[in-house]
Amino acid sequence: MPTAPSSPVGLHRVIEPAGVLPQAATRLDARPELWPDEVRISVERLNLDAASYRQLAEAHDHDGEAVKQAVLGIVGERGKMQNPVTGSGGMLVGVVDEVGPESPLGVKPGDRVATLVSLTLTPLRITDGLAWWDGKSEQVPAEGHAILFARSIVAKLPADLAPELSLAVMDVCGAPALTARVVRQYVDKGTKPVVSVIGGAGKSGSLSLAAARHTGASRTIGIVPVQAEQDKLTAAGLADVVALADARDPVALAKAVEQAGGPADITVVCVDVPGCEHGAVLATANGGTVIFFSMATSFSAAALGAEGLAADVTMLVGNGYVPGHADYALELLRSVPGVRELFEGRIAAEGQD
Structure with missing residues (x-):
């Protein structure tokens, strides 16, 4: 020793x-x-x-x-x-x-x-x-x-x-726990927020959509980049609307969220590619909240982008830890069939590659 x-x-x-x-x-x-x-x-x-x-x-x-x-x-x-x-x-x-x-x-x-x-x-x-x-x-x-x-x-x-x-x-249990915490803060103040999740068909995205709905969001919007993911997320039933948009295109992303019932009061960024910061800010209502869970996020780009857009948004960094996060994520997996379906499908697809 x-x-x-x-x-x-x-x-x-x-x-x-x-x-x-x-x-x-x-x-x-x-x-x-x-x-x-x-x-x-x-x-x-x-x-x-x-x-x-x-x-x-x-x-x-x-x-x-x-x-x-x-x-x-x-x-x-x-x-x-x-x-x-x-x-x-x-x-x-x-x-x-x-x-x-x-x-x-x-x-x-x-x-x-x-x-x-x-x-x-x-x-x-x-x-x-x-x-x-x-x-x-x-x-x-x-x-x-x-x-x-x-x-x-x-x-x-x-x-x-x-x-x-x-x-x-x-691996992603911090995302739904923090999403639930932020949604609950809105609900406790008498507002049922519109929640948009960029990368909604992924691991952290699907759990975040389930958490938002579970905690009282008035509307959930899933944003995905390709038709195959739109089909999977729609079938899973985790979002009220599933929209196609490239999150790296700020104008296209904001338009897609608006057409789906936005702008969002809460935007959750769960994609694993860089360059999504400006779109997330632009698609969020003034006074809203952007939660960044992606490790591909440039936080300087997010801060400077919000400043350049004169966007009054609160930006949070998901640090991966919220008390009780693992138990909460596992309970969502057990209780929401669409979440489990997406996770098991992803694991099966990786096993065939």
Whole structure:
């Protein structure tokens, strides 16, 4: 066991540069030996966040082997999975292997868990060369270990759901929880808001639509870029209107939202491509709220765009954590058939690629 003092936020695992938090570090110490307040997880599966996977796939012309080698290179060099271009990572599922005597996380060896903190700050070592991953999906079968700190967040996997389904939900569980919180704030003030979700057919988007309706939105609008996604989201029944628009085209996006019953009081951005900031602002009513969940968001573009449009909107950054977020997202999956249909369809499609 290491003898140097530990930090509940993981400062003791930072190799370089000294003095920064693990998420900002370029290299972490991923050795398996535990400090007293740490937990070691035997990794079963990683879930790369959508923006990171898209960037890697496009950078390597969708060559699965090249994507695999890129991920191995990042983890080997950094001691964590943090895409150097997007700055984002993902999360993982696995089995608790060892628990330090001072860990406050409430897990024990043998528990199957999902980490609810980003891979960008989680010490990680891969030992199987990702032999069972073809590099063509966000979910990555893997063997190795990961380390959780005293202030990490972890959830035990529910017995009634397949692990890959639980992982897909927990990867984005902050989105529906924050959407519900913001909608509830409007409702508590006597207003049932119009909610538009850009990227409504995706994981975070479908959950956010379900959360908005569940919490009291007067109208839900799903925005998708292609006909196939419009058909899927319409069939799922999660939105009152499903509209086609390229979120990178501000005028077209604002027009589509208006024709669907907008402008929106609340706009939730869940797409994994850059360049959607101005459209989100333009499609939101004055005095409204824009919630950015995409890791592809440029927050300077969002702020300057709102200023340039003289838009009086509140802009929120979804940080992935709201108390009770995992339980809430899993309950939406269980109780809203359209959400489960979209998630299971996505997982099945990835398995066929």
